[in-house]
Amino acid sequence: MSEQVSIHGDVDSGFGPVADAFRRNFTQHGEIGAAVTVYDGDRPVVDLWAGHRDRKRTLPWQRDTMAPVWSSTKGMTAFVVASAVSRGLLDYEAPVALYWPEFAAQGKDSITVRQLLDHQAGLAALDRPFRLTDMADLDHMAEVLAEQKPLWRPGTRHGYHPITAGLYQGELIRRVDPQHRTLGRIFAEDFAQPLGADFYIGLPEDISLDRVATLSATAGLDVLRYERDLPVRIGIQLYSKRGLSFRALNSPQVGAPARATRREFLSVESPAAGGVGTARALARVYGAAAGKTGELPIDTALLDRLATPDTADDVPAEDLVLLTPSRYHLGFRKSRGSFRFGSDKRAYGTTGYGGSFGFADPTTGLGFGYTMNRLGMAVLDDVRSRNLRNALLRCR
Numbered sequence: 001m002s003e004q005v006s007i008h009g010d011v012d013s014g015f016g017p018v019a020d021a022f023r024r025n026f027t028q029h030g031e032i033g034a035a036v037t038v039y040d041g042d043r044p045v046v047d048l049w050a051g052h053r054d055r056k057r058t059l060p061w062q063r064d065t066m067a068p069v070w071s072s073t074k075g076m077t078a079f080v081v082a083s084a085v086s087r088g089l090l091d092y093e094a095p096v097a098l099y100w101p102e103f104a105a106q107g108k109d110s111i112t113v114r115q116l117l118d119h120q121a122g123l124a125a126l127d128r129p130f131r132l133t134d135m136a137d138l139d140h141m142a143e144v145l146a147e148q149k150p151l152w153r154p155g156t157r158h159g160y161h162p163i164t165a166g167l168y169q170g171e172l173i174r175r176v177d178p179q180h181r182t183l184g185r186i187f188a189e190d191f192a193q194p195l196g197a198d199f200y201i202g203l204p205e206d207i208s209l210d211r212v213a214t215l216s217a218t219a220g221l222d223v224l225r226y227e228r229d230l231p232v233r234i235g236i237q238l239y240s241k242r243g244l245s246f247r248a249l250n251s252p253q254v255g256a257p258a259r260a261t262r263r264e265f266l267s268v269e270s271p272a273a274g275g276v277g278t279a280r281a282l283a284r285v286y287g288a289a290a291g292k293t294g295e296l297p298i299d300t301a302l303l304d305r306l307a308t309p310d311t312a313d314d315v316p317a318e319d320l321v322l323l324t325p326s327r328y329h330l331g332f333r334k335s336r337g338s339f340r341f342g343s344d345k346r347a348y349g350t351t352g353y354g355g356s357f358g359f360a361d362p363t364t365g366l367g368f369g370y371t372m373n374r375l376g377m378a379v380l381d382d383v384r385s386r387n388l389r390n391a392l393l394r395c396r
Helices: 016-028 073-086 101-107 113-117 132-136 138-147 164-176 183-195 221-226 232-240 244-249 279-290 300-307 383-393
Strands: 007-011 033-040 043-051 067-070 199-201 275-277 332-334 348-351 357-361 366-372
Touching: 007 016, 016 033, 016 043, 016 383, 033 279, 033 383, 043 279, 067 366, 073 113, 073 164, 073 183, 073 199, 073 279, 073 300, 073 332, 073 348, 101 138, 113 164, 132 138, 138 164, 164 183, 183 199, 183 279, 199 279, 232 244, 279 357, 279 366, 366 383
Parallel strands: none
Antiparallel strands: 007 043, 033 043, 033 366, 067 275, 199 275, 332 348, 348 357, 357 366
């Protein structure tokens, strides 16, 4: 099914293929509303938006429209952790318990910061049931997190921590920051404000929900029309309400993803999956990292480390939660195997449920951001994002 769509924004000479792919996402892949931005260091070279920010297609997607980006939040969180390492407050190879003694309970004393970031800690789900409202009580959550026993021997396997990753990282950051700021506050003060980036981990009360796109689940015939990479193995677990994938994706129970545009969800700091922002903001942060512009509170040597994983990280391994090969490095996904992005394996970033994506390509100095409101069903690689990334590769 195709429809006419007006594309708004600007594209620098040489980046026309990205605009073409963006338009095709609407005419061929069921896009409702979306935005894509590419930064060359600190300069935007692609900045486009189109469509509608509501399911009924009555409200136009504006230049400043934000969207919940789910796990694309993890990349912003990983930058906050990197800034703590850069300041000497954390060491990736040190035990988490060095900074958070209570974390050592239940045999977690040897888990390193790096293992926690790279989904190797075995803490993908919590045994104790808790809900979204519980996440606002950080002291209580710290006790719950510390009491959890690993679900596999840490460091031997990896399995995606959809929501708990951010809870653990947030508490770790709160303990090492000299002012004991929350991770969301650090991102706002040290990253978003200096860069002028509209991205929030914990949406302030003074930001109107009218600026936030309403998400739409893909259902019915649209599944057949637009989805080619269905997560069948995970779908079976979700349908039967059993298995590690089901537990991890429902710990905590935050509500249906399509209902993310609500104050009670967006106001809570969920550093793994609760971020809301613009494609421009994602690209702005990743562009500053890729171009090493000096605007981030992270030293150049550490930015190089983010781009250059250890040899052991080169081969994707089966993910115990996503049930597909994946690879992580210091809190980011790496371009590997059948899931490739950027110009080479130095690229790093994170994807979000439904299709959102942000990444840095240090080889070209480009930062990429994509947000949308039709929730795709692929586990890692949504076709719309892939179309945009492949088009970007043809631009240089």
